[in-house]
Amino acid sequence: MNRNSKSFSNSNNNNSNNEESASPELIGSVMFDTTDWIKLKTLQFFSIIDSFKISLFLDEQVTLVIDRQISGPFSLIFTLQQLNQRGIHNLTYFEDLKVTDKTKSIIFLCRPRLELIQKISQFIQQRQNSLKYYLIAIPNLDASSNYLLESEGLLDYLKFESYDFGFIPYDNDFFSMEIADFYSRCFVENDNYQLNSIGKSFIKLQQLYGPFKTIVGKGSKSSIICDHIEQFQTLIPPIEQSKLKTLILIDRTVDLIPLLCTQQTYQGLIDEEIKISNSQSIVIEKDIEIREQVLVSPPTQEPKKFEERVVRIEKEKKKLPLSPFSDLFYQQVKDLSFSSIPTMLYLNAQSVSDGMNELKKSNSQLLSLPEIKKLLSKIPDVNKKQQLLELHTEIVEELLKRVNSDDFHQKISIEFEMLFQMSNNFIGSNGSTASTVLDFIENLIIRKKPMYQVLRLLSICCLTVGIKDQKQYQDILKSFIHVYGIQEMTTLMRLEKAGLLGNCSNNNLKYKLSSQLFKNFNLIVDAENSSGSSSSSKDKGNDKLKEYDQVYQGYIPLITRIIEEGQKNKQQGWFNKSLESKLNSIDQPFFIKELQTTSNYDLNSFTMVMFVGGVSFAEISSLRTLKKKYGRGSGYDFIFGTTSLINGDNFLKNL
Numbered sequence: 207m208n209r210n211s212k213s214f215s216n217s218n219n220n221n222s223n224n225e226e227s228a229s230p231e232l233i234g235s236v237m238f239d240t241t242d243w244i245k246l247k248t249l250q251f252f253s254i255i256d257s258f259k260i261s262l263f264l265d266e267q268v269t270l271v272i273d274r275q276i277s278g279p280f281s282l283i284f285t286l287q288q289l290n291q292r293g294i295h296n297l298t299y300f301e302d303l304k305v306t307d308k309t310k311s312i313i314f315l316c317r318p319r320l321e322l323i324q325k326i327s328q329f330i331q332q333r334q335n336s337l338k339y340y341l342i343a344i345p346n347l348d349a350s351s352n353y354l355l356e357s358e359g360l361l362d363y364l365k366f367e368s369y370d371f372g373f374i375p376y377d378n379d380f381f382s383m384e385i386a387d388f389y390s391r392c393f394v395e396n397d398n399y400q401l402n403s404i405g406k407s408f409i410k411l412q413q414l415y416g417p418f419k420t421i422v423g424k425g426s427k428s429s430i431i432c433d434h435i436e437q438f439q440t441l442i443p444p445i446e447q448s449k450l451k452t453l454i455l456i457d458r459t460v461d462l463i464p465l466l467c468t469q470q471t472y473q474g475l476i477d478e479e480i481k482i483s484n485s486q487s488i489v490i491e492k493d494i495e496i497r498e499q500v501l502v503s504p505p506t507q508e509p510k511k512f513e514e515r516v517v518r519i520e521k522e523k524k525k526l527p528l529s530p531f532s533d534l535f536y537q538q539v540k541d542l543s544f545s546s547i548p549t550m551l552y553l554n555a556q557s558v559s560d561g562m563n564e565l566k567k568s569n570s571q572l573l574s575l576p577e578i579k580k581l582l583s584k585i586p587d588v589n590k591k592q593q594l595l596e597l598h599t600e601i602v603e604e605l606l607k608r609v610n611s612d613d614f615h616q617k618i619s620i621e622f623e624m625l626f627q628m629s630n631n632f633i634g635s636n637g638s639t640a641s642t643v644l645d646f647i648e649n650l651i652i653r654k655k656p657m658y659q660v661l662r663l664l665s666i667c668c669l670t671v672g673i674k675d676q677k678q679y680q681d682i683l684k685s686f687i688h689v690y691g692i693q694e695m696t697t698l699m700r701l702e703k704a705g706l707l708g709n710c711s712n713n714n715l716k717y718k719l720s721s722q723l724f725k726n727f728n729l730i731v732d733a734e735n736s737s738g739s740s741s742s743s744k745d746k747g748n749d750k751l752k753e754y755d756q757v758y759q760g761y762i763p764l765i766t767r768i769i770e771e772g773q774k775n776k777q778q779g780w781f782n783k784s785l786e787s788k789l790n791s792i793d794q795p796f797f798i799k800e801l802q803t804t805s806n807y808d809l810n811s812f813t814m815v816m817f818v819g820g821v822s823f824a825e826i827s828s829l830r831t832l833k834k835k836y837g838r839g840s841g842y843d844f845i846f847g848t849t850s851l852i853n854g855d856n857f858l859k860n861l
Contacts, residue, residue: 238449238812238845240375242414247283247372251342254367255292258340260311267308269296273316276344278484279374279384280315300325311338315369318343318351327358339363345370345403372407373847376485377530378537380826381847383407388849389819390861392427393459394704401427404818404849405434408453409441416448418814419807421799422772422780425457427818429795436799444804451811452841454769458819459717460792461764462669462706465857466662467621469824470759472547473540476528476601477823477853479608485851486529490604494522526597535594541827543757544609547602555595561588613655618759620646620663624670625761628721629730640671644682651685657694658855660686665706665858669718672710679709700861716793719764726788727767731760757828766828769815773832773841813841817848820857 260268270289272280277299289297294313298304300322305312316322330339343351346368355361373381383404391397408431412418417439421432432455458465469478480488495516503511530537539550561584608614620643627639643663650660664682673679687695701707708715724730757763768789772780780798789796815829832842852860 238379240378240381243373243411244283244375246410246414248288251284251369252288252292254342254369255294255313257367258311258313258365260293260338267295267306268293268311268313269298269305269309270294271298271300271303271312271314271316273322273344274299274301275386276315276317276371276384278486279371279382282374282376282484282486283371303329305337309337311340313340313342315342316344318347318354320354323351323354323358323360326364327360330360330363339365341366342369343367345400348399370403370407372410376851379830379845380485381845382485382851383847383849384851385849386856386860389458389857390704393457393819394700394861398427398430400849401430402434405431405438408435409438412439412442412450415450416445416805416811417442417450417803418453418801419448419451419803419805420780421453421455421801422797423455424460424768424789424792424796425455425794425818428455428457428816429797431455431816431818432797432799436801439801446806448803448805448807448811450814451807452813454772454813454815456765456768456815456817457794458817458821459705460768460794461719462717463625463666463719463761464758464763464765464825465820465822465852466666466669466854467625467758467761468618469757469822469853470543470618471541471757471824471827472544473536474757474822474824474827474853475544475605475609478855479605480601482528482823486527487525488528488601489523489525490601491521492524494520496520526601528597528601533594533597535591535598539598540823541830544605547598551595551599551602554591558588558591558595561591613650616646617659617663621666622759622761624666625724626730628670628719629724640667640673641678643667643671644673644678647682648685651682651689654689657690658858661697661701661707661858662854665701668707668709668715672715672718674710676709676711701858704861706858706861720791723764723791726791727762727764727771729762729764729767731762757824757831763825763828765817765825766832769829770832773813774836810843812843812845814845814847817846820850820852821846821848822853823851 286297289295296306296309300314300316303325314322314326326339326341341347341355341364343366347355347366355364355366372383374384376382385400388400392400418435421435423429423432435453469475473482476482476488480490482488496518497514498517499512500515500517501510502513527533528536530540535550535554539547542550564584623639624643644667647660647663647667650663667673683698686698698707702712702714705714705717768785771785771788772782775782786796817825826846829844829846833844836842
């Protein structure tokens with residue numbers, strides 16, 4: 207447990223021997239080219255704009271009104287210049303909807319929701335036929351949306367089309383569909399309507415990059431998506447060399463623990479504590495000291511004596527860029543443990559310092575013209591590296607303020623204790639662990655700590671060690687309602703319905719993980735308890751721990767273990783009987799489908815892992831470590847897809 211409580215300290219000494227962390231150079235790898243996919247989605251969108259037959263004359267301006275929920279994904283695909291070329295000169299949100307005298311047409315771009323349909327209705331009723339109105343529904347206009355439009359009397363005024371973002375590139379190897387309410391609608395409400403659009407997105411992806419050879423999946427929703435893909439597989443044209451080989455579909459309900467635990471990679475922790483917006487930027491609050499001259503001498507004294515003092519502290523929001531596409535340092539360190547980042551900053555700062563010293567030492571009088579040109583070409587690169595290091599130093603300083611608190615370390619320790627007890631399953635230990643956890647949660651409630659921090663720990667407890675005492679469970683819920691308000695009773699009811707809360711006697715904890723599952727897949731790697739007493743065996747245990755420790759402090763996500771074992775055996779692969787018997791202990795369907803295709807596949811063909819229901823940054827990092835472990839061309843050349851990119855807080859909020 208001591209190892210956990212010190213996980214976020216500035217461990218320069220501990221990491222100095224870690225060759226992977228110490229190397230300031232970015233390890234090269236072949237990336238999946240998303241350029242053609244972005245071109246396709248751009249072409250599809252502008253073909254819809256063209257179908258509206260909007261005039262491109264400057265005196266007939268077009269206003270595009272965007273749903274704020276999709277503004278981020280929209281900005282990853284389209285540029286203002288592209289919109290201007292299509293006659294769209296004004297961009298606004300529904301909350302700030304205003305038009306100029308020159309505006310002749312308005313295009314509403316949104317996921318149809320009741321509140322937005324009502325705003326569109328109010329706006330049109332105020333202006334009637336003075337403007338032309340168009341609606342682009344994302345991903346499509348379903349029956350309920352059509353009913354909303356009809357009930358508001360908008361069908362006579364609106365021309366509407368459907369547009370599906372599909373997979374949005376958030377990184378060189380990562381796509382997200384950004385359907386925020388997918389888990390709630392699909393897994394809690396059992397509304398499978400969105401599964402059809404996911405299947406269609408896979409068809410479009412294959413039409414561009416080549417067909418999959420094999421589809422492997424675990425979960426009922428994944429099985430439905432597979433059926434959709436099979437149904438329309440004939441629409442894929444013959445492609446000689448496919449860039450895609452295997453599709454792995456995994457229901458989020460196979461393992462909910464990684465969403466609830468605290469992410470401990472650099473990228474994951476930024477998202478936990480600060481929140482990454484559309485994988486492109488973050489907003490941090492800085493304390494600004496407001497100073498004024500304050501009279502410190504008696505009023506009657508002459509001359510009067512003044513002193514500058516801080517009279518108040520104001521909060522200032524600062525937006526910082528954080529792009530995995532252009533920020534090479536971020537690309538290099540985003541999957542590493544946060545504890546290793548100060549070391550990486552130091553090593554890269556040293557490298558930049560050496561580069562600057564080299565520039566200063568160069569004697570221009572002794573250099574030839576080509577040598578001077580070569581020297582000058584290095585200056586922008588050195589300046590860019592310096593700016594990136596300053597940016598990440600600021601981010602690390604902000605994170606250290608948050609993670610160096612006792613509450614944070616205790617939370618990490620409690621999380622690990624619950625998972626560790628599941629792995630060891632000591633007789634009677636789960637009951638005592640649950641009691642310790644509930645005491646800690648009770649303390650957080652009394653101090654009115656952030657509500658979702660409390661709910662995450664309570665959910666982990668219910669899904670792992672469990673709460674056997676019904677009275678103990680009810681008491682913690684009563685304390686929660688007393689502190690956070692009676693209105694949060696609906697939140698608790700929703701979490702119980704979703705299978706995240708409940709005591710051991712309830713039947714609704716259908717996603718609870720068993721101790722046998724922890725043992726079967728070896729989900730806890732603990733160097734202190736590694737077998738063997740010799741120093742060499744301990745070193746091997748420590749090396750093994752280093753490999754996975756960066757993600758969830760010794761806990762390896764179940765989905766990572768499943769994929770690792772399934773891809774490991776090239777001959778048997780997912781037909782491995784040992785793996786199938788382990789998977790059968792998870793009460794969800796497992797399937798393997800071999801697709802009919804004439805395409806060729808080689809070492810450059812990718813395996814796509816699709817998380818149906820959402821995924822966190824740290825889980826993606828844990829799968830990226832498999833490629834480092836086994837090497838390129840070994841079946842671990844992954845690209846990732848998900849219905850939404852989430853962390854524990856917004857996962858619970860969207861329920």
